[in-house]
Amino acid sequence: MSDDVETAFDLVACLERVRANDQAAARELVEHLHPLVLRIVRAHLPRRVAEEDLTQEVFMKVFTRLGQFQGSVPFPHWVSRIAVTTCIDHLRAQKRRPEFRWADLSENEADVLDAVLTSENDVSAGDALAARELVGKLLDQLKPDDRLVIQMLDLEQKTLIEISQLTGWSTTLIKVRAFRARRKLQKLFEQLQRKERS
Amino acid sequence: MKNPSTAWQRLVAAARQAPIPSDDIAPYGFSTRVAALAMAAIERPSLQSSLNRFSWRALGLSLMLMIVSILANYSSVTTSVDSEQDAGLDPVEEILTLT
Numbered sequence: 001m002s003d004d005v006e007t008a009f010d011l012v013a014c015l016e017r018v019r020a021n022d023q024a025a026a027r028e029l030v031e032h033l034h035p036l037v038l039r040i041v042r043a044h045l046p047r048r049v050a051e052e053d054l055t056q057e058v059f060m061k062v063f064t065r066l067g068q069f070q071g072s073v074p075f076p077h078w079v080s081r082i083a084v085t086t087c088i089d090h091l092r093a094q095k096r097r098p099e100f101r102w103a104d105l106s107e108n109e110a111d112v113l114d115a116v117l118t119s120e121n122d123v124s125a126g127d128a129l130a131a132r133e134l135v136g137k138l139l140d141q142l143k144p145d146d147r148l149v150i151q152m153l154d155l156e157q158k159t160l161i162e163i164s165q166l167t168g169w170s171t172t173l174i175k176v177r178a179f180r181a182r183r184k185l186q187k188l189f190e191q192l193q194r195k196e197r198s
Numbered sequence: 199m200k201n202p203s204t205a206w207q208r209l210v211a212a213a214r215q216a217p218i219p220s221d222d223i224a225p226y227g228f229s230t231r232v233a234a235l236a237m238a239a240i241e242r243p244s245l246q247s248s249l250n251r252f253s254w255r256a257l258g259l260s261l262m263l264m265i266v267s268i269l270a271n272y273s274s275v276t277t278s279v280d281s282e283q284d285a286g287l288d289p290v291e292e293i294l295t296l297t
Contacts, residue, residue, distance in 0.1 A: 021237055021240060021241065023233050023234060023237045024233075026232075026233035026236050026237060027229045027230055027232075027233040028229075029233075030224060030228070030229035030232050030233055031223075031224055031229045034222065034223065034224040034228070034229070035222035035223070038222050039218075039222065042219070052225065052228065055228075056228070056231075056232055056235075059232045059236065060232070060235060060236060060239060063236035063237075063239065063240060064236070064239055064240065066240075112209070112212065113209075116205040116206075116208050116209045116212075117205055120204075120208075122208055122211065122212065123208060123209065123211075123212030124212075127212060128212055128213065128214075128215040128216040128217075129216045129217075131209055131210075131212035131213040131215075131216065132212075132213040132216040134209065134213070135209060135210060135213040138209075154206075154207070154210045155210055155213060155214060157214070182206070185206050186206070189205050189206065
C-alpha cells in the first residue's frame with residue numbers, strides 16, 4: 001500500500017462508520033489492515049493452519065471487540081496485539097513437533113544446517129529461503145511462548161519494549177523466555193552435531 | 199566444537215535475507231466476506247449479553263411487583279395491626295378487673 005493511500009485513509013471516520021454497522025466501512029477497514037495482519041500471521045503461522053483462516057479469525061476478533069477499543073494506543077497496535085495473541089493461542093493448541101531429524105530436512109535445508117554447524121562462514125544469500133524454512137522447523141521445537149519471543153527478537157529484530165507491547169508480557173519475562181529458548185536451541189544444535197558425526 | 203549460539207545467529211541472519219512475500223493485498227472477496235461475517239456477528243447478540251439483558255429486566259420487573267404489592271396491601275396490613283392492638287387486653291388491667 002502506498003504512502004498516499006495510507007495517509008488518505010481516514011481511520012477514525014472509518015471506525016465510526018463500522019460502529020454504526022456500515023458494512024462498506026468494515027470492508028475498507030479489512031483492506032486497510034490486511035497487510036499488517038497478514039505480516040504478523042505469516043511470521044507466526046502455526047503448522048497446518050491456513051493463513052487466510054487465521055487472518056479471518058483475527059479480523060473477526062477485531063470487529064467483535066471493537067467496542068473495547070478505548071483509543072489509549074494507536075489502532076494498528078491494538079490490532080497487532082490481537083493478531084499476536086490469536087497466533088499464540090493457535091501455537092499453544094498445536095501438538096509439539098516430534099524429534100527434529102536430519103532425515104526430515106530437504107537437501108537445501110540440510111546443506112544450510114551443515115554449513116552453520118561446521119563452518120564459520122556466513123550462509124550464502126541464495127540459501128536464504130532454505131535458511132528461513134530451517135529456522136521455522138527449529139522454532140517448532142520450542143514452547144509456543146518461547147518460540148514467539150525468539151522469533152521476534154532474532155528474526156524480526158524487535159526490541160524488548162516492542163515485544164512487551166505486542167504480547168503484554170513484562171520485559172523480564174521476555175528475557176527469561178529468550179534465555180530458555182536459546183538454551184533449548186543450543187542443545188538442539190549439539191544433538192544435531194553429534195548425530196552428524198555418527 | 200563450534201559455539202552453537204553463533205551457528206544459530208548465522209542461520210537467523212541468513213533467514214532474515216529471505217525475500218518477504220509481497221502479495222499482501224487481500225484475496226478477491228476476502229474483505230467482503232469478512233465484513234459480512236463481522237456485521238452479522240455484531241448484530242447477533244451473544245448468549246452472555248442476552249442473559250445479562252434478561253437478568254436486568256427480571257430484576258426491574260420483580261422490584262416493580264414488590265412495590266405494587268406493598269402499596270396494594272399497605273392499608274389492609276396497617277388495619278389488621280391496629281385491630282390486633284385494639285383487641286388485645288392489657289394483662290394487668292385484666293387481673294385488676296377480675297379481682
